[in-house]
Amino acid sequence: MLLIRCPWCGDRDEVEFRYGGQADVDYPADPERLDDTAWGNYLFVRANPLGTLTERWVHTAGCRRWFSVVRDTATNEMSPDIPSRRESR
Amino acid sequence: MTVLHRVESESGVADTATVTAERHSPLEHRVAEFERSAVHGPRGVRLAEEPFLTQLDLRMPPSGTALRAVSEELGLPVPAANRVSGDERQGLLWLGPDEWLLVAEEGRAGELLGVVRSAQQGEAGSAVDVSANRTTLRLSGPMAREVLEKVCSVDLHPRAFSTGHCAQTLLGRAVAVLWQVGREPEYRVLVRCSFANYLADLLLDAMAEFLPG
Numbered sequence: 001m002l003l004i005r006c007p008w009c010g011d012r013d014e015v016e017f018r019y020g021g022q023a024d025v026d027y028p029a030d031p032e033r034l035d036d037t038a039w040g041n042y043l044f045v046r047a048n049p050l051g052t053l054t055e056r057w058v059h060t061a062g063c064r065r066w067f068s069v070v071r072d073t074a075t076n077e078m079s080p081d082i083p084s085r086r087e088s089r
Numbered sequence: 090m091t092v093l094h095r096v097e098s099e100s101g102v103a104d105t106a107t108v109t110a111e112r113h114s115p116l117e118h119r120v121a122e123f124e125r126s127a128v129h130g131p132r133g134v135r136l137a138e139e140p141f142l143t144q145l146d147l148r149m150p151p152s153g154t155a156l157r158a159v160s161e162e163l164g165l166p167v168p169a170a171n172r173v174s175g176d177e178r179q180g181l182l183w184l185g186p187d188e189w190l191l192v193a194e195e196g197r198a199g200e201l202l203g204v205v206r207s208a209q210q211g212e213a214g215s216a217v218d219v220s221a222n223r224t225t226l227r228l229s230g231p232m233a234r235e236v237l238e239k240v241c242s243v244d245l246h247p248r249a250f251s252t253g254h255c256a257q258t259l260l261g262r263a264v265a266v267l268w269q270v271g272r273e274p275e276y277r278v279l280v281r282c283s284f285a286n287y288l289a290d291l292l293l294d295a296m297a298e299f300l301p302g
């Protein structure tokens with residue numbers, strides 16, 4: 001079982017959380033101008049790297065807040081998503 | 090516990106408009122069972138229901154003036170994360186970065202809502218009476234921590250969790266607010282009414298090994 005660090009409550013068991021998928025998937029600025037392929041890509045296509053991925057998680061059984069973490073998909077090692085690191089991406 | 094209380098008609102006139110209603114707590118039918126399951130002595134543990142506690146859910150910007158005013162009016166400092174300020178007669182529990190639960194003795198919701206709302210001065214935020222949302226189980230005795238540890242993954246060792254600490258977490262499969270109120274140790278477990286029987290079953294089962302014979 002993973003031990004996940006909620007930025008508010010601290011370390012908690014994985015069962016207290018739900019997964020929210022890849023982070024930073026922005027809603028299209030002009031959705032009405034997208035063709036079906038582009039809309040489909042926005043809805044369904046996500047990065048699937050072997051390595052670090054920024055993800056959304058929600059602490060369902062705790063504070064019920066959403067937050068982002070950077071997880072290494074190979075090792076499940078997690079680190080906080082730090083805004084300064086965000087801007088350099 | 091069954092409490093009889095009077096329900097007045099809106100108009101407030103005539104005795105004939107006054108009826109008596111019965112209020113029921115989710116675990117009132119299990120009082121005798123709780124008493125039978127109590128274990129005393131150095132390896133003792135006891136379970137009881139503390140029904141009808143006043144609970145107000147407060148949502149406010151953590152750095153706003155409203156929160157400071159509310160805290161001053163109540164005479165309770167704003168608790169740090171996973172902490173409670175005050176005591177079991179009137180306590181303010183941290184639930185999240187902008188959410189707190191004010192827990193007080195039975196029947197104080199109206200008065201406390203008034204205090205909180207007037208301190209808020211119309212600023213952003215909310216105060217809602219959620220007393221009927223949860224009932225409270227009280228688990229106490231030298232073995233109380235051992236019992237909880239069977240159903241809870243939060244570290245409850247005194248180095249990590251002690252009097253005045255709280256956590257919203259899973260006990261078994263039910264979401265609950267866990268609050269250590271005393272050193273014995275003594276815990277309050279606030280749980281949604283519809284999960285109360287499940288949680289009582291779970292805790293009684295975890296307590297069974299301490300029953301003599």
Ligand SMILES: [Zn+2]
Pocket residue numbers: 006007008009010059062063064065
């Ligand atoms: Zn949390």
